[in-house]
Amino acid sequence: MEFQFDVDALLPERITVLDQYLRPPARRPGTTTPARVDLQQQIMTIVDELGKASAKAQHLPAPITSASRMQSNRHVIYVLKDTSARPAGKGAIVGFLKVGYKKLFVLDDREAHNEVEPLCILDFYIHESLQRHGHGRELFQYMLQKERVEPHQLAIDRPSQKLLKFLNKHYNLETTVPQVNNFVIFEGFFAHQHRPPVPSLRATRHSHGAALDPTPAAPARKLPPKRAEGDIKPYSSSDREFLKVAVEPPWPLNRAPRRATPPAHPPPRSSSLGNSPERGPLRPFVPEQELLRSLRLCPPHPTARLLLATDPGSSPAQRRRTSSLPRSEESRY
Numbered sequence: 001m002e003f004q005f006d007v008d009a010l011l012p013e014r015i016t017v018l019d020q021y022l023r024p025p026a027r028r029p030g031t032t033t034p035a036r037v038d039l040q041q042q043i044m045t046i047v048d049e050l051g052k053a054s055a056k057a058q059h060l061p062a063p064i065t066s067a068s069r070m071q072s073n074r075h076v077i078y079v080l081k082d083t084s085a086r087p088a089g090k091g092a093i094v095g096f097l098k099v100g101y102k103k104l105f106v107l108d109d110r111e112a113h114n115e116v117e118p119l120c121i122l123d124f125y126i127h128e129s130l131q132r133h134g135h136g137r138e139l140f141q142y143m144l145q146k147e148r149v150e151p152h153q154l155a156i157d158r159p160s161q162k163l164l165k166f167l168n169k170h171y172n173l174e175t176t177v178p179q180v181n182n183f184v185i186f187e188g189f190f191a192h193q194h195r196p197p198v199p200s201l202r203a204t205r206h207s208h209g210a211a212l213d214p215t216p217a218a219p220a221r222k223l224p225p226k227r228a229e230g231d232i233k234p235y236s237s238s239d240r241e242f243l244k245v246a247v248e249p250p251w252p253l254n255r256a257p258r259r260a261t262p263p264a265h266p267p268p269r270s271s272s273l274g275n276s277p278e279r280g281p282l283r284p285f286v287p288e289q290e291l292l293r294s295l296r297l298c299p300p301h302p303t304a305r306l307l308l309a310t311d312p313g314s315s316p317a318q319r320r321r322t323s324s325l326p327r328s329e330e331s332r333y
């Protein structure tokens with residue numbers, strides 16, 4: 001992936017680690033240094049373009065990685081650049097890997113809820129022309145060393161088939177522990193959960209060379225005291241949740257059964273382990289009669305028309321309760 005500016009000078013190392021500040025790394029001695037604000041703009045452009053390319057590769061309706069999302073989350077991106085001989089060129093970007101710690105409620109093999117905060121694989125992309133050349137593994141391996149985690153300690157946010165194959169091939173990760181959310185964890189995830197907590201994301205905001213840190217692997221960031229089962233909701237917020245909310249019509253029409261307004265783009269893939277229950281944004285409570293009245297008063301909207309025409313005897317809420325779709329299917333819309 002090429003850019004109009006000099007990627008090679010902007011990112012001196014083969015792998016650059018960026019955090020929420022998206023700070024440009026120190027430049028090589030002797031390189032001309034443009035204004036810092038311009039350099040940060042270039043970094044933001046790279047992150048935005050990588051996010052778009054990744055979303056396209058995964059058939060997502062919108063990028064889950066962007067400079068603005070980076071700035072509002074404590075995630076870390078590992079960016080891999082092309083170091084092949086390009087004396088006259090400006091370098092190119094090969095791909096990226098985004099990780100971050102997330103509080104999750106995960107089921108163990110006895111189906112008990114566990115509140116954990118593992119490092120999660122959130123987004124991963126290698127340019128189409130360079131896939132299956134070992135670049136993904138190089139990036140992943142670098143991240144594992146830097147974050148000091150073992151592959152089986154990771155949680156993966158809705159892995160694609162390619163990523164599942166990748167994890168199986170390179171890290172022997174195959175047997176999953178079934179979950180009711182979008183995250184996939186593998187056998188061995190709970191093996192080290194009771195080891196002492198470690199500091200937060202270790203990646204620094206500067207670029208790093210390929211020198212690897214030999215510190216032994218460490219588990220999830222922390223393990224809070226176990227809560228009573230009744231306090232725990234068996235789902236966790238995926239970074240991809242906002243993609244579902246984005247396709248909703250405005251309130252109150254968004255209270256209609258989701259099948260009536262399927263998204264323009266179907267979800268890119270489904271976790272074979274089931275999906276989280278739908279969690280839309282908070283909305284005011286409206287009694288059903290008032291809701292029906294507001295629907296009738298609304299200017300004609302395709303969704304409302306469909307609702308009132310298909311089954312005049314029942315309210316939207318009733319229809320939702322009696323939907324024939326299995327829960328996991330329904331929540332994809």
Ligand SMILES: CC(=O)SCCNC(=O)CCNC(=O)[C@H](O)C(C)(C)COP(=O)(O)OP(=O)(O)OC[C@H]1O[C@@H](n2cnc3c(N)ncnc32)[C@H](O)[C@@H]1OP(=O)(O)O
Binds near residue numbers: 124161
């Ligand atoms: C949580 C998430 O981020 S899910 C989204 C993951 N990203 C994507 O699906 C985007 C498209 N895919 C990609 O960008 C890349 O293929 C990645 C990131 C998954 C892997 O990066 P690569 O550089 O291709 O991986 P690398 O070359 O190190 O390893 C290759 C292995 O990955 C898997 N793999 C990569 N591409 C494919 C593919 N098209 N079909 C099946 N398996 C694939 C295979 O196991 C492959 O080994 P093989 O060639 O012997 O079959």
